[in-house]
Structure formats: structure tokens, C-alpha cells
Amino acid sequence: MTTEKDDKMPDLEAYFEAARDAVPDPSDALMARIMADAVAVADGWAEPAEAPARNGFLRGFLDAVGGWPAVSGMVTAGFVGLFVGISPPALVSELTDSILYGTSDAYLVDPGDGFGFAF
Amino acid sequence: MPFDAYNDVPDEALLALFANGDRVAAKVLTLRMTPRVFRQAYRVLSDRAEAEDVVQDAMLRLWKTAPDWRQGEAKVTTWLYQVVANLCTDRLRRRKPNDALDDVSEPEDGAASVETSIQNRSRSAALGAALKQLPERQKTAVTLRHIDEYSNPEIAEIMGVGVEAVESLIARGKRALKGLLANRKEELGYDD
Secondary structure, X not given: OOOHHHHHOOOHHHHHHHHHHOOOOXXXXXXXXXXXXXXXXXXXXXXXXXXXXXXXXXXXXXXXXXXXXXXXHHHHHXXXXXXHXXXXXXXXXXXXXXXXXXXXXXXXXXXOHHHOOOO | OOHHHHOOOOHHHHHHHHHOOOHHHHHHHHHHHHHHHHHHHHHHHOOHHHHHHHHHHHHHHHHHHHHHOOOOOOOHHHHHHHHHXXXXXXXXXXXXXXXXXXXXXXXXXXXXXXXXXXXXXXXXXXXXXXXXXXXXXXXXXXXXXXXXXXXXXHHHHHHOOOHHHHHHHHHHHXXXXXXXXXXXXXXXXXXX
């Protein structure tokens, strides 16, 4: 039931609606810029997020031995060792024979004996 | 997850999804948040370009803060409201005195009939004038509820009061508005 007083009262919702309609909608360009910002920010997170993939066993090993230069030295040493094992030079053969089988005399050399190059 | 499946996901959960790389969540949040905060900024600044700059800046801050968002401690809506309010205040401070614009801007909708447009502008201007006569907290509560369309719990959080206090402020504000607008109706001699 409405009274005469109610009839004279303004319909507030009509005023609120007018106030809401007075504001334009945000433009599509703004929405696109906001989404582009979101993608750029997310891309920024993705880059450091890839770091753990490089921090695996290989990375830890490289850090422990001193990086790729150290690995190249280790590989070279490994090949030299393999070569010596397969095809030992004559000097090495004589030395190993002398140690293992005692077929050669051992010499003690004292380079300082007789004051040869003391002064 | 299909786009529609995000409709019922709370804002804070969408932000967490975005922080985990879900870009659809960012799109849903953009569509959900932008119109409301744009209205807020436009109402304060009365300038589309400035309002868009403020909203873009506020949303960028939201994206950046997503990984550090503490779930359960704040709501995205109220956080954004505060950020936009602060950015608008900064803009207003930087404006030169002669840059000040009228509170009621020109409507941009060319589709509305001239009569409807004039009536809406008249109502909007009358409401703006009446709101200015309300106590500050009543004005804020009524504006947030009926123009920016925040819920009462959200308004309570924004204003730092309880929901019951918000309901009381809105009720008193609307009662005062009705009186003020009734007087204006009689002055101007138009219906509604």
C-alpha cells in the first residue's frame, strides 16, 4: 500500500541507475592492455622458473669440479690414462717390470753429491 | 579448464591460479574487476584517459603482487578499491587548479534518446548534488553500495566497520537522499 507521501518520494533506484549509466564502459583497448600486462608479468615469472631445470645433477657436478674447463682437463687425462694402459711406452714397461718382477736394478741418485752444483 | 568453469571461482583463488601461470584466470579477473574499478576512477577523475591509466596501473600492481598474495587476509575487490582510490588522489593532487573538471561529465552513449539522456543527466546531477550534502560516511556507503555496486561485507572491509554499521549508514543515507531529492523535485517540477 502506498500513501500520498510515498508517491511524492523519489524513486532512488532511478537516480542510482542514471548515475551508473553516466559512467562509460571501459574500452576494449583498456581490457587488451590490462591482459597484455598480465601476460608480460607472467612471462617475467616464467624465466626464473626455468632455472631449476638447469640446476639438476649436471649443474651440481659442474659446480663441484670447477665448470667446463675442469671437465675438459679430466677428459684429456682420462684418454691419456687409457692410452698408457693399452699401449704403454717402453720406459713405463721397464719401470713396471722392475717394480713388479724386480728384473732391473734400482739406482739411488744423489744429484748433490760431491758439491757438484752447490755454488 | 573451460572459461565458464571460472565463473564461480572466488577472486582470490583466481589470483592464485594466475600466480601459477593460468592466464585464463587473469582474463576472468580482468573482466570481473575492470568495469567496477573503472567506474570508481571515472567518477572521481571525470576523465576517461586518466581513469583508464589509473585502472591499468592498479591492475598491473595486482598482477605483480599475485605470487605474494596472502590468501585469507585481504579481498581482491577491497585491495583494488584502495589502490584505485590512492592513485586517483595522487592524480587529483597533481592536477593544476584550472584542470578541475565538473563532477558530472558529458555522457558518451549516443544510443540513448535525447529525452532519456537529458533526464538521466538531470537525475545524475541531482543525485550528485544530494550526495554532497550527506555526511561523508553515509555518502561513501551509499555510493559504494548503489553506484559502484559493492556488497555490504565488501563495503564494511573498505570502510573498516562492521556490516551492521554499513547497513545503518546506507539506510540513513538513503532516507536523507530521498528527502533532499524530493525537495529538488518540487523545485524543478519534474517527476522522479
